[in-house]
Amino acid sequence: MVEKVEWSGDINAASRTADVSIINAPYDPNMANLPTIESGDFLSLIENSEIFFGQFKGIESNSDTGTINFSASDTMNPLLNSKGKYNFKNLTPEEITIMVCQDIGMETGHIAETGIKIESMICDSDCYYDIIMKAYTKAYKVTGIKYMCTIKNRKLEVVQKGDLVYGITLSERVNLYNVSIAESIDSVINQVKIYDGKGNQIGEIRDEESIEKYGMFQGDYTVEAGIEPNTAAKNLIKEPEQNLSIKAIGNIKCMAGNAVTVIDTATKIQGLYWIKSDSHTWENGVHTMHLDLLFKDIMDEKNTER
Known part of the structure; x- marks a missing residue:
């Protein structure tokens, strides 16, 4: 019933998404027993193990024969769409994270420890994700260590971005289809x-x-x-901001925030790069991916005036 699956993420978007194209043939009796997808239903994507667990945000239906696309967001979504008011005093980012997650009923896994006490941070109707990242941005300004939120095993984790290097190499001789590079001094x-x-x-x-x-x-x-x-x-x-875009054979470890080694003789690219955004596609039994890479690791900074 599934024609295509797209799984994607971006370091500035927080929540990962999955788009599933489902066969639609309302007048074909052979398709009458296909599962019915409703708003709020949950989706699990399995590639050896679970790589995504999320909720369908909405549905659509029509009488045309073809496909219908369903979009789901992972369980980071409640942190992005729920707001709270807090006046934190002398707490670390990790303490703030655990506190707000408990308030919203979000389970936590590994939460990066900073040891940095924040004297004061007022949050006035900020979304919970922004509250967490504002706290870790304050720690980053002290330590220079970059952090990111991610969902792992259906739990929220906060990790140091430098830790997410898996030794993956993408080379034109093995698994790399196309490479393009651009540079701008606008930033x-x-x-x-x-x-x-x-x-x-x-x-x-x-x-x-x-x-x-x-x-x-x-x-x-x-x-x-x-x-x-x-x-x-x-x-x-x-x-200067340098962006590298590549298309390659899919690897589920190539996710936004992680790092890969790229070797391409045509563009004279060789080195370690950080993934800004990723889009993985499974279609006709083939897994491909498109990655936007950065020459320097960055963090989704959230600043506060208070």
Whole structure:
């Protein structure tokens, strides 16, 4: 009954999705016993083990013979679509994560430990995912360690992004179909001015090599309680954005936030790259994937003024 399955994710989207194309032949008696899919039903995708568990967001039906597409979101979705109000005092990101997950009834697995106490963080009707990532963004500004939320074994996990390297190599000689590369300086920040709470400049971080090469692109940072300002400002420095898109034989470990090694002689690409987004397709018994890669690991930062 399933013609095609697409499974995808993006480091800035949090929730992974699955789109399933189902045969639709309402007047064919041979198709009368196909399962009926309803809004709120759950979907499990199995590739040796379960790689996705989510809920159908809505359904559609029509009388045309062909296919109907059903879309499901994983169990991160409640964190994205539920809001809460909190006034956190002297708690770590990991303590905040466990607290809000308990409030919404979300089971947790591994929650990355930072040991960073947040003196104060006020959340006024923020979605639960943003609350978690705001807390971990504050830790990132102190430690420089990047974090991401993911669903594993139907539980929420928060992991260090640098840990997600599986030793996967994609090469044109083995499993790589196509490679394209693009670069842009639109995202460059090579000077960050540091301000106190009254708007007075108290410091500055500069990337002299970048300024000489590209000209000056300036950002700003306002000091936050409990965060070393020079470290936080340094983390705002950004290099030119380089994007690498590839199509290859599918591998379920190639998910947004993970890293892969790519070797392609035509584009002279060779090295470790981080997956920004992934789209896996199963059709006619073949598993392929499209990956958008980054030359530098990034985090889905969520900042707060309070």
